[in-house]
Amino acid sequence: MSMRNAVEALFGIIPVLDQIKQSIEQTTGAIPRASIQLNNVTQATEMATVEILNVLDRMTGRIEVAEGAIQRLRQGPANTAESLEAISQALADTRQDSMNIAMALQVQDITSQQIAGVSHMIETVRSQLLEALGQLEPGQRSPAGPSPGEATAFDGNASFTGSTERQENADAIIKQWNKADNE
Amino acid sequence: MGATKFLVVDDSLTMRRIVVNTLKTLGFSAIVEAADGKDAMTKLMSEGADFLITDWNMPEMNGLELTKWVRGNEEFAELPILMVTTRGNKEDVIDAMKMRVNNYIVKPFTAQGLKEKIDAILKSSNGKPA
Numbered sequence: 001m002s003m004r005n006a007v008e009a010l011f012g013i014i015p016v017l018d019q020i021k022q023s024i025e026q027t028t029g030a031i032p033r034a035s036i037q038l039n040n041v042t043q044a045t046e047m048a049t050v051e052i053l054n055v056l057d058r059m060t061g062r063i064e065v066a067e068g069a070i071q072r073l074r075q076g077p078a079n080t081a082e083s084l085e086a087i088s089q090a091l092a093d094t095r096q097d098s099m100n101i102a103m104a105l106q107v108q109d110i111t112s113q114q115i116a117g118v119s120h121m122i123e124t125v126r127s128q129l130l131e132a133l134g135q136l137e138p139g140q141r142s143p144a145g146p147s148p149g150e151a152t153a154f155d156g157n158a159s160f161t162g163s164t165e166r167q168e169n170a171d172a173i174i175k176q177w178n179k180a181d182n183e
Numbered sequence: 184m185g186a187t188k189f190l191v192v193d194d195s196l197t198m199r200r201i202v203v204n205t206l207k208t209l210g211f212s213a214i215v216e217a218a219d220g221k222d223a224m225t226k227l228m229s230e231g232a233d234f235l236i237t238d239w240n241m242p243e244m245n246g247l248e249l250t251k252w253v254r255g256n257e258e259f260a261e262l263p264i265l266m267v268t269t270r271g272n273k274e275d276v277i278d279a280m281k282m283r284v285n286n287y288i289v290k291p292f293t294a295q296g297l298k299e300k301i302d303a304i305l306k307s308s309n310g311k312p313a
Contacts, residue, residue, distance in 0.1 A: 099208060099294045102201050106291040109195040110269055113240065153194065153240040158269035158290075166271035166289045167296065173276045174287060 016135045023132040027125040037118045037156075041111045044160035048107035051162075055097045055104070062097075066090040110160045117156035187305065188213040190232035192223040192249065193267070194241040198290075202236060202267065205294050209301070220244025224252060227259060234301070239268035239275070250282040263304045267292065 069083040069090075189206055191214060193199045199216050206214055215230050217223035219241040226232075235253065239246040246266055253259045264284045268275070271289040279287055285304045288296060 095208075099205070102204055103291065103293055105197060106201060108197040109193075110290060112195065113269060153242045153245060155240050155269040157272070160291055167292070169273065170271060170276045170287050170289055173273060174280060177277070177280045 019135060020132040023128045027128050030121050030125050034118045034121045037114055037121070040159065041114045041118075044107050044111050044114070047160060047162065048104045051104045052101050055100050059094055059097050062090040062093050107160050110158045113154040113156070113158040116152045116154035117158075119152075120154070120156070186213065187211060188215070188231065188233045189236060190215045190217060190223060190226060190230075190234070191236045192217045192220065192241070192246065193238040194218050195238070198238065198267075202297070205297055208294065209298055220246065220249035220252070223249050227253070227262075232262065234304070235262050235264045236267055237264065239266060239270050239279075247278065247282055250279070250284055254283050265300055265304060267297075 066087050069086040072079055072083045189211060191199055191202045191206070193202065199218075203214050203216065215226050215232060217226045220237075221243045223235070223237065224244070227235075235249075237246040237249055244252075246268065250264055250266070253262055253264065265286050265288065266279050266284045267288045267290060268279075269290045276287055285307070286300045288300055
């Protein structure tokens with residue numbers, strides 16, 4: 001190869017290397033975002049788990065109250081009304097608590113959307129890296145393959161929080177909307 | 184009130200179970216489920232409903248597209264629609280209102296929150312779209 005050919009080949013490689021550099025920079029930027037998102041999943045599951053454990057603690061306390069009331073009923077007719085009221089209250093509170101546990105399980109839907117977001121991010125990174133590799137070895141590029149997140153619809157910003165702020169904001173917008181609509 | 188027939192649309196089985204169980208606790212027993220917008224269209228046409236509770240992010244047809252279809256359909260145009268979604272941005276709420284949902288709940292919601300929204304829609308003027 002002549003010196004001239006070698007220089008031309010080098011000039012041809014430079015844009016390819018530039019594109020590869022850009023791809024690597026873009027994909028590197030996605031990694032911290034994926035890490036933050038996975039951290040959100042951990043936080044959400046922990047928050048929901050603690051919430052459920054707190055409810056279970058309260059339920060255990062109520063079962064003890066009901067058991068005490070049943071014990072008093074077995075001992076004799078004294079304080080029957082009071083004991084029945086205690087049992088009735090414990091049952092009503094337990095029903096409410098079981099609802100609270102069900103509500104905390106919404107974490108499953110929310111974290112599955114967060115994980116789908118991470119999965120999508122990883123798939124994007126994989127595609128970009130394959131693209132970069134394909135530029136180095138045009139004939140050797142592996143097929144992209146099916147994306148695991150293709151059939152999933154998700155909200156990448158889904159979050160599990162005990163705060164009512166987002167609902168209050170939505171309510172305020174709806175209120176304004178309806179007011180404007182009625183005027 | 185208990186005779187109201189609900190169509191609950193969500194691609195998450197967990198969420199459908201949570202919403203359906205909450206509705207049953209609130210005294211509603213007529214409930215149909217659908218896994219996405221297309222499934223909901225089929226169920227609406229075959230079984231009908233008095234009240235639609237729908238998620239936003241779903242495969243095949245999302246909740247916003249479903250709402251658009253419902254509002255454009257003469258038979259179901261006045262159907263009360265409650266959007267239940269993780270999307271809580273201002274733009275999302277506005278987009279949903281533009282599609283004329285009746286109300287909007289951001290996940291995670293409480294049983295009381297769901298009850299209040301349903302009551303408000305049912306008590307409003309014939310549940311007409313906003």
